[in-house]
């Protein structure tokens with residue numbers, strides 16, 4: 001399939017307060033964000049014209065900025081309004097929304113105290129094809145050699161570009177070996193998350209186990225699925241998990257804005273059989289984001 005480059009598409013992008021033609025949404029090559037990874041972003045999804053958890057994503061965008069010692073120059077309400085206006089201007093009802101902030105070109109050095117913060121929002125069509133049977137086959141994950149860093153080594157709770165370097169490396173390595181994604185352990189050897197999604201396991205008693213997000217992103221989908229599972233009377237335990245704990249788990253799934261609830265069939269040599277619990281949560285999440293149920 002031919003790739004359509006992201007800099008050569010039709011539509012509008014919201015850039016620093018204005019709707020600009022997609023191909024004109026440019027930043028200079030000498031931008032701090034590009035050279036020093038002073039860029040944070042959000043990935044959001046609209047279902048039937050409504051962004052799921054839009055305000056929470058905006059809140060996280062601001063806190064990611066603040067963790068990198070800059071801030072969004074406009075209010076959260078203005079960001080939320082811009083996202084909605086952008087979807088309408090591009091006539092997108094089911095799509096992906098990418099909001100991002102980065103330091104500009106005023107300074108090109110480690111110190112970046114005087115840089116201006118740029119804000120942009122792009123959105124593109126991304127319908128969610130709900131096919132539970134295909135989903136239920138489950139995806140396969142390699143176990144990455146890269147480890148999620150300690151909170152003393154990086155701003156681990158920011159959705160910051162720099163933290164994705166090891167995710168891209170891990171994902172490439174996994175894809176070369178024929179896996180679809182990679183599970184990352186943390187600096188202590190505990191199970192952390194996938195390269196762009198959180199992970200859950202289900203044991204023989206149908207209890208959900210998920211790592212404590214103490215050195216990685218506490219995903220908005222993760223938090224939603226925990227509440228969803230509890231509303232379905234499922235027990236949820238947040239704890240440190242060792243790779244060997246996977247041997248006792250029956251089911252496994254990933255959660256994320258892009259992944260939604262994605263069953264997993266294999267991680268390294270550990271296998272899982274996506275069954276009732278996965279199916280229930282896949283369906284409940286789809287019902288929730290499409291407004292068929294409330295939480």
Ligand SMILES: Cc1ncc(COP(=O)(O)O)c(C=O)c1O
Pocket residue numbers: 043193194195196197198217218219220221222255256257258
């Ligand atoms: C590294 C990483 N972890 C977890 C998640 C899941 O976060 P959310 O559910 O907020 O999309 C994402 C997706 O944004 C991610 O990139």
